[in-house]
Amino acid sequence: GESVGLHLPTLSVQEGDNSIINCAYSNSASDYFIWYKQESGKGPQFIIDIRSNMDKRQGQRVTVLLNKTVKHLSLQIAATQPGDSAVYFCAENKGGADGLTFGKGTHLIIQP
Amino acid sequence: NAGVTQTPKFQVLKTGQSMTLQCAQDMNHEYMSWYRQDPGMGLRLIHYSVGAGITDQGEVPNGYNVSRSTTEDFPLRLLSAAPSQTSVYFCASSYSYRVNTEAFFGQGTRLTVV
Numbered sequence: 002g003e004s005v006g007l008h009l010p011t012l013s014v015q016e017g018d019n020s021i022i023n024c025a026y027s028n029s030a031s032d033y034f035i036w037y038k039q040e041s042g043k044g045p046q047f048i049i050d051i052r053s054n055m056d057k058r059q060g061q062r063v064t065v066l067l068n069k070t071v072k073h074l075s076l077q078i079a080a081t082q083p084g085d086s087a088v089y090f091c092a093e094n095k096g097g098a099d100g101l102t103f104g105k106g107t108h109l110i111i112q113p
Numbered sequence: 114n115a116g117v118t119q120t121p122k123f124q125v126l127k128t129g130q131s132m133t134l135q136c137a138q139d140m141n142h143e144y145m146s147w148y149r150q151d152p153g154m155g156l157r158l159i160h161y162s163v164g165a166g167i168t169d170q171g172e173v174p175n176g177y178n179v180s181r182s183t184t185e186d187f188p189l190r191l192l193s194a195a196p197s198q199t200s201v202y203f204c205a206s207s208y209s210y211r212v213n214t215e216a217f218f219g220q221g222t223r224l225t226v227v
Contacts, residue, residue, distance in 0.1 A: 033213035044218035
């Protein structure tokens with residue numbers, strides 16, 4: 002089964018509010034995690050990454066939190082904008098050559 | 114800098130036909146991979162390559178072949194198309210599997226098998 006999953010398939014937030022998208026992973030050997038954004042009809046785009054030796058990493062309007070104790074990853078988007086509407090995927094790298102394992106995705110909907 | 118380029122963007126095949134999905138990257142990346150994306154299933158790894166001349170199977174390789182004769186190109190071949198292969202296919206590349214870095218994705222090929 003999926004080693005990476007998401008708690009909610011759809012998240013609806015008001016424009017200007019903060020969004021939190023969650024992800025659970027099951028492989029304790031995973032050492033690298035990435036959040037991707039996928040807009041309709043496009044390929045996934047890198048948002049932010051975090052290594053297993055970190056708990057938090059911040060980018061422009063985005064923050065990723067990693068809780069290795071409970072194998073949980075979250076993406077926080079500050080002051081969401083209409084352009085943030087997309088499907089968000091978390092992905093983990095277990096360190097081998099067989100690439101990233103993706104979760105099923107969360108569809109973020111921004112309400113005006 | 115084009116990044117990862119996939120062709121075609123759309124394709125309709127009849128059951129039993131064969132075709133090749135093209136993927137090229139201009140970033141001199143060692144690692145390339147193919148994923149398929151189905152509703153509710155996320156992205157699943159089909160095949161990957163850690164460098165020219167080296168390929169290996171991913172999670173869902175049946176019905177697909179790949180080759181990596183150059184660093185730039187990583188074509189995916191459907192040997193005998195089946196309706197179960199209707200999906201959106203993404204090619205991705207990254208610097209090296211030995212270094213944790215992001216994967217860059219192409220725009221995808223939407224394939225329908227009838």
